[in-house]
Amino acid sequence: MDALLARLKNYVDLPRPSEAALIGMPHVLKQMPRGKTIISEGEVIRRFHVIQKGWAIRKRLLEDGRRQIINFLLPGDVFDLQAMIDSKSDHGIETITLCEVRSIPTPEFLSVVSAHPALSSALWWSAVQEEGILREHIVRVGRRNAIERISHLLFELRRRLILTGNADPEDPVALPLSRQLIADAVGLSSVHVSRTVSAMRRMGLVATNAHLRILDPESLASIAGFDSHYLHLDARPLGQVRFNDGRGSMA
C-alpha cells in the first residue's frame, strides 16, 4: 500500500475516491541512494514530497561544521509546509538510506486535496503530528540527559514505524542509525553516544550487531519518560476541514 495512505489511515478511513485521488496525483517517483540531497538549504520549494521507502533527515549545518538533525523522515511522511509559500528552504533534506521519494507539484497537490475534505482533514492531522514531534524534540534535547534522549528518540522512531506498518510491534525493530546520526539528532558527541549505547546494550535494551535493534521497548519508554500524546494518535475528525488552495473549483 502507499506509504502516505497507510499513515493517514491512523487518523481517518479515507473514502475510496479520496484514496484513489491521493494515489493518482501526477507525480515523479525517484530512487535515491543513501547520502543524497533531496532539498538543499536555500532552495525554493515548489513541490510536496512523500517518502515512499527509506529514511531521510532534515538538518541544519552551522558555519563551523556543527550539524543538527531536526528530525527523521520515515516512510509515509509528507513535506513541506514551506511549499505553501514562495520562500527559500531554511534547512536541508538528505537521504540516510536508499530511498524512494514521490514528489507532486504544489498546485496539483493542493487542487486534489481541496477536492477531498477527508484528505485535507487527514493532512492537517499529519501537520499537527509533525509539529508535535518537533516540540517534543525540543524537550528531549533541552531537558533530558544522554540515556533519556537516546531512549526517547529510539522509542519514538519505533512507534512511528509501527504506525505505518514498517515495523512489527512483536519483533525487535531495526533502525538504520549510526552513532553520529544519533549524536547530531540529540545534541551529543558521537563518542558519548557510543558509550551510552554500549551501556544500553549491557542493560539489554538494544542489540548492536549490524543494525541497532530495539530489544526492550517497555524499559526504553520508562527510562525515557515517554508519553505518546504528542503523536495525537487519539485525534478524531472534527468537522470537515480542508487543506486547500483557492484556485480550483470547489467540489
Next chain:
Amino acid sequence: MDALLARLKNYVDLPRPSEAALIGMPHVLKQMPRGKTIISEGEVIRRFHVIQKGWAIRKRLLEDGRRQIINFLLPGDVFDLQAMIDSKSDHGIETITLCEVRSIPTPEFLSVVSAHPALSSALWWSAVQEEGILREHIVRVGRRNAIERISHLLFELRRRLILTGNADPEDPVALPLSRQLIADAVGLSSVHVSRTVSAMRRMGLVATNAHLRILDPESLASIAGFDSHYLHLDARPLGQVRFNDGRGSMA
C-alpha cells in the same frame, strides 16, 4: 493597529475587506495577569488564539518538575494548528506578563479565512514562520553553547518584536525575561544563565537593570551566528493558497 494584522503585513498587504474581516471576526477579548494558564496540557483546543498584548510561553513539564519552554508567543502570534483537529493539546500555554488575548472559535475563524485568499495565504506564511522558529530552537539547544544560545534567543526575540512594531530598532529593546525563563527556554540551569548573562553585561552586550535590555544587537548576532532566513522575511505570495474549512460555502 491589530497585532496580528501588523504581523501579517510583513508578508502581504491585505486588501481592506480582508483586513476588516480579520478584525471583525466574532471573538472574546480577555485580559490576563502574569502567570495564568491560557491553555492547559491535555485540554481539547476548539478556538484560535491571538496574542494582542504581552508575552506568553508554550511549555512542557516533565513528571519530575523539569520544565522546557518550547517557544515564546509575542503580540501578533496566532495559535494553534492543533485547533484544526479534535485532539488534546500536547503542551501548555501560559502568560509571563500581563496579556490581552483574543480568541475565536475554530469554525468562525476558518470560515472567515476561507473567504479571503489573501488572509489564508498570509496565515500559511505565519505557520511556516512558526515552524521555522521551532526548528531553529532545536539547533540552538542542540548545537550551541551557553552564550550562543542566549544571544541567539535574545536576537530572535528582538527581531520578532521589531517585525510587529513592538520594538524600535534604534532603541535598546527591553525583554521581560527572568533568568529562569531563559534557562528553561535554552536548556540550561538558571545559575549558569545568570553567570553567562553577567558576562554578557560585562561585554556590553546587554544591560540588566529592572529589565533585560539589548544594547549591542550586532555583536549579539555575530556571537550567536544568527542567520535570519528561518523567519522567512523574504517570502512573497505564490498563488492564492487558502487556509480553509470545507463546510461554509466558498465565497
Next chain:
DNA sequence: CGCTCGGTTGAGATAATTCAAGTGCAGTGG
C-alpha cells in the same frame, strides 16, 4: 521593618567533550 523573591557568587561535583589509540569488519585489488 522584615520578608520574599530573583539574582549573584563561590566551591565542589558531574556529565559530556576532546583527543588519541586501538579494534573489527566490509570492500577492493592483487
Next chain:
DNA sequence: CCACTGCACTTGAATTATCTCAACCGAGCG
C-alpha cells in the same frame, strides 16, 4: 585467498562546560 584500506565503533585519560548546593545581596512590598 589474502593483504590493505577505510570507516564506524570502542575505550581510556585528561579537560571543560555546566550543574548543584549554599550562602548572600538588594529591591520591592505589606
